[in-house]
Amino acid sequence: MKILAIETSCDETAISVVEASGFKASLKFKVLAHIVSSQTKIHAPFGGVVPRLARREHEKNLVPVLDQALSKSKLKNYPSRRSRDGRKNLERILEREPGLLRQLLLYLNKIKKPKIDLLAVTVGPGLEPALWVGINFARALSAAWDLPLQPINHLEGHIASVLIAPSNKYQVKSNNQLIKFPALALIISGGHTELVLIRKWGQYQVIGQTRDDAVGEAFDKVARLLGLPYPGGPQISNLANKAKEANKLIKLPRPMLNSKDHDFSFSGLKTAVLYLLPKLGKLTTSKIAAVAKEFQNAVIEVLVKKTMRAAKEYKVKILIIGGGVIANTALRAAFEQATQDSHLSLLIPHLSLTTDNATMIALAAYLQTNKASLANKLIKLEARGGLMLK
Ligand code: KG4
Ligand code: ZN
Numbered sequence: 001m002k003i004l005a006i007e008t009s010c011d012e013t014a015i016s017v018v019e020a021s022g023f024k025a026s027l028k029f030k031v032l033a034h035i036v037s038s039q040t041k042i043h044a045p046f047g048g049v050v051p052r053l054a055r056r057e058h059e060k061n062l063v064p065v066l067d068q069a070l071s072k073s074k075l076k077n078y079p080s081r082r083s084r085d086g087r088k089n090l091e092r093i094l095e096r097e098p099g100l101l102r103q104l105l106l107y108l109n110k111i112k113k114p115k116i117d118l119l120a121v122t123v124g125p126g127l128e129p130a131l132w133v134g135i136n137f138a139r140a141l142s143a144a145w146d147l148p149l150q151p152i153n154h155l156e157g158h159i160a161s162v163l164i165a166p167s168n169k170y171q172v173k174s175n176n177q178l179i180k181f182p183a184l185a186l187i188i189s190g191g192h193t194e195l196v197l198i199r200k201w202g203q204y205q206v207i208g209q210t211r212d213d214a215v216g217e218a219f220d221k222v223a224r225l226l227g228l229p230y231p232g233g234p235q236i237s238n239l240a241n242k243a244k245e246a247n248k249l250i251k252l253p254r255p256m257l258n259s260k261d262h263d264f265s266f267s268g269l270k271t272a273v274l275y276l277l278p279k280l281g282k283l284t285t286s287k288i289a290a291v292a293k294e295f296q297n298a299v300i301e302v303l304v305k306k307t308m309r310a311a312k313e314y315k316v317k318i319l320i321i322g323g324g325v326i327a328n329t330a331l332r333a334a335f336e337q338a339t340q341d342s343h344l345s346l347l348i349p350h351l352s353l354t355t356d357n358a359t360m361i362a363l364a365a366y367l368q369t370n371k372a373s374l375a376n377k378l379i380k381l382e383a384r385g386g387l388m389l390k
Contacts, residue, residue: 001019001020001021001117001366001369002017002018002019002032002073002075002115002117002118003017003018003019003116003117003118003119003120003362003365003366004017004069004114004118004119004120004141004362005017005120005121005152005358005359005361005362005365006062006119006120006121006122006134006137006138006358007121007134007154007157007356007357007360007361008054008062008122008126008130008131008134008137009124009125009127009131009134009154009191009356010049010054010127010130010190010191010356011038011039011040011042011043011049011054011057012036012037012038012039012355012356013036013037013039013057013058013061013062013065014035014036014037014065014356014357014358015033015035015062015065015066015068015358016032016033016034016035016069016357016358016359016361016362017031017032017033017069017072017075017116017362018030018032018359018363018366019032020362020363020366027163029163029164029366031164032072032073032074032075033068033069033070033072034352034357034359035065035069035072035358036355036356036357036358037061037064037065039053039054039057040230040231042057043230044229044231047221047224047230048190048220048230049127051127051128051129051130054130055127055129055130055132055133058133058134059097059099059100060099062100062103062104062133062134062137063100063103063107066107066141067107070111075114075115075116076111076114077111077112077114078110078111079112089140089143090104090105090140090143090144093136093139093140093143094136094137094140096132096136097136100136101140104137104140108144113144113146114145116145116147117147118147118149118365118369119138119141119142119145119147119149119150120138120149120150120151120152120361120362120365121134121137121138121149121150121151121152121361122152122153122154122361123135123151123152123153124153124154125153125154125155125191125192126191127191150365150368150369152361152364152365153364154356155185155187155192155194155196155204156204156364156367157361157363158185158187158189158192158322158323159185159187159196159320159322159364160360160363160364160367161349161350161353161354161357161360161363162179162320162322162348162349163179163363164349164350164359164363178318178345178347179318180317180318180345181198181199181200181318182197182199182314182315182316182317183197183198183317183318183319183320184197184198184307184310184311184314184316184318184319184320185198185319186303186319186320187321187323188214188215188216188303188321188322188323188324188326189214189216189323189324189325189356190214190217190231190324191217192214192216192323193209193210193214193215193264193266194206194208194209195207195208195209195262195306195307195310197316198320201367202367202368207262207310207314208261208262208263208264208306208310209264210264210265211263211264211265212266212267213266213267213270214266215264215266215299215325216231216233216323216324216325217266218266218267218269218270218299219231219232219233219325220232220233221270222236222269222270222273222292222295223236225270225273225274226239226273226277226288226291226292233324233325233327235292236292236296237296237327237328237329237330239288239292239293240289240295240296240297241329241330243286243292243293244286247287247290249276249279249280250276250280250287250290252269252272252273252276252294252295252298253269253272253298254298254302255268255269255298255302256302256306257301257305257306262306262309262310264302264306266299269295273295277291296328296330296331299331300330300334303331304331304334304335304338307319307335308338308339308342308344311344316344317343317344318344318345318347319335319345319347320347320348321346321347322348322349322354322360323354324355324356326348326349326354327351327354327355332348335348
């Protein structure tokens with residue numbers, strides 16, 4: 001089965017085409033196209049993602065990204081004659097995205113319906129204005145091509161991203177046989193910090209989350225305090241790697257490290273950096289590096305200890321970590337070390353699948369096909385805020 005998936009929950013306009021077959025140990029995936037158009041440069045001057053701009057960029061980018069995905073997957077065909085079948089609804093579906101409607105109508109006139117079996121789209125959690133563009137675009141394609149449409153939770157996408165082994169981005173065979181339940185997933189990105197207990201594919205329970213800022217958001221805000229550009233995660237990580245000696249003055253709290261629940265809090269850490277900086281006198285590069293390192297150490301200690309504690313309490317066998325922040329090498333190393341001598345196996349996605357992408361959405365959609373009945377009709381879609389508890 002060929003799945004075309006669309007992801008626009010934040011600042012990446014992404015479309016992938018994945019060919020999938022089999023279940024459990026015979027599960028196989030082939031990534032036919034993996035297109036991600038990032039808006040990072042547009043949001044950088046604002047120090048974070050601006051929803052209104054994200055929406056505008058998605059509107060502009062979706063048709064070109066679709067064109068790239070169809071070309072790359074060799075599913076782009078030209079018709080012998082123009083056809084307008086199935087396109088009457090599009091004006092209604094895309095009434096709030098007139099620019100996108102114009103581009104799409106022109107594009108659909110040029111190509112034949114591609115050989116795709118299923119469409120999938122991220123419906124949340126994420127930035128609502130950004131999500132809606134992707135959802136309406138997917139609904140329009142579903143109407144134009146008469147294809148079923150599967151709504152996908154973004155967090156489930158991050159979880160499913162580990163189905164493709166890290167060493168082999170476009171591999172054919174999945175590593176699904178490695179996954180044993182119950183499993184625990186830690187999702188850490190600019191918008192998320194969630195601990196999700198997975199009893200089996202499709203059965204998720206959020207057992208812990210941030211009470212304020214997400215981990216990536218904290219990296220970005222602290223980087224800003226240190227005068228570093230957005231996105232701050234890679235900047236802090238680079239500086240922290242260069243930091244030499246420890247400075248006794250530079251000590252930050254480990255928020256909620258010993259709390260009895262599995263929740264996190266990172267905004268206090270940012271405030272602690274804000275109060276610390278004036279006490280350090282002239283901010284030399286080495287002092288900034290030392291603060292970056294201490295901040296990163298604090299985040300790592302809290303994430304690793306609390307995640308390992310939750311893994312023990314729920315007796316999980318597999319720990320999955322997804323989201324942009326796991327690109328952090330020190331954090332990866334800390335989790336590798338923490339799981340080394342335990343019965344817990346660590347699964348981290350390929351680097352290209354840690355940040356937002358549509359391949360993970362297609363993988364999640366395929367996991368759902370065995371339980372959902374995919375009637376050939378438009379599924380009612382809504383941008384929704386939280387992960388559904390089952
Ligand atoms: O998953 P992602 O691409 O987008 C969201 O859904 O937010 O994650 C982006 C976040 C940003 O906050 C960025 O600063 C952070 O991931 N990030 C990192 C690193 N690389 C990206 N944080 C810490 N260390 C890194 N190396
Ligand atoms: Zn994400």
